[in-house]
């Protein structure tokens with residue numbers, strides 16, 4: 126009998142060792158990891174530059190609290206905003222926390238409460254973020270929700286009608302991750318931004334899953350006409366060390382004052398060492414070009430499975446890709462695992478691929494060969 130609360134389903138394997146794109150379980154079986162902790166280990170497992178920086182920090186100081194200056198926060202904030210219109214950052218420990226901070230900021234900044242988010246979105250599991258999330262299954266049993274979230278259809282011009290003078294913010298993912306790797310159209314994003322501008326509505330982009338180079342640019346919004354007032358980050362920011370961030374555009378500087386918000390752990394020296402090293406290796410032109418090249422290569426490799434019968438589409442940006450099936454993919458994902466490839470579902474019928482951003486062409490070929498072998502067997506059965 127487990128002493129754990131049963132918040133997670135049955136877990137078939139435990140990973141004992143990890144290196145680059147590969148992990149080994151407690152029985153010694155090796156897997157090609159195309160989950161990467163669900164878009165967390167964007168630098169691959171135990172990237173040497175990140176490892177070196179964390180080890181050096183371990184020998185100095187681990188935690189001091191935000192009672193004292195933490196120069197790593199200044200450096201990481203600089204790296205997050207450099208070359209963008211964004212200007213300030215606040216550090217926390219997870220994506221939900223980053224979004225929660227954004228929610229508080231938006232309320233105080235605008236003095237309004239109505240927030241337009243989208244069906245099938247996922248923004249976290251605190252009360253405000255359950256409200257923002259456009260999936261009933263995560264809310265079941267927890268009502269009543271925080272009021273004044275309305276859910277508009279994603280990538281649909283009807284969404285524009287939800288935005289009015291009463292609206293504080295429109296809150297979205299550029300690629301809905303948990304919702305099925307759904308990419309919004311550039312024209313729709315442009316119309317959304319224009320409508321937000323027309324009504325003085327803030328734009329909040331949840332880049333918890335799409336950020337930190339995952340889609341081939343530092344942030345996914347850079348591939349759109351969106352100009353967010355607020356960006357939230359987590360997952361890939363610490364290469365596996367828990368780090369979240371709220372990043373803001375001009376105008377937000379004075380919304381929070383001392384005491385408005387805070388965190389015991391947020392931005393601690395170890396977290397900042399992990400984040401600084403992560404950004405040093407990923408926010409580099411060569412790294413971003415690699416993500417774009419490998420993303421295009423992998424996407425075209427996956428497209429060969431699209432037969433209009435079992436699989437109907439490949440969608441996504443960069444190295445955040447989804448193979449869309451016509452039936453539930455849970456069993457298939459288990460069979461891929463048994464054959465040595467770790468992948469994760471996005472919704473019931475999409476196989477999501479989130480490899481290391483330093484994945485090689487050879488590793489992609491290996492993944493495609495495993496998929497081929499498992500899918501062919503499936504079709505024969």
Ligand SMILES: Cc1ncc(COP(=O)(O)O)c(C=O)c1O
Nearest residue numbers: 219220221247248249302333334
């Ligand atoms: C887009 C998005 N926002 C927020 C979250 C929540 O992040 P966390 O689990 O770090 O709280 C997730 C997690 O999957 C996510 O994909």
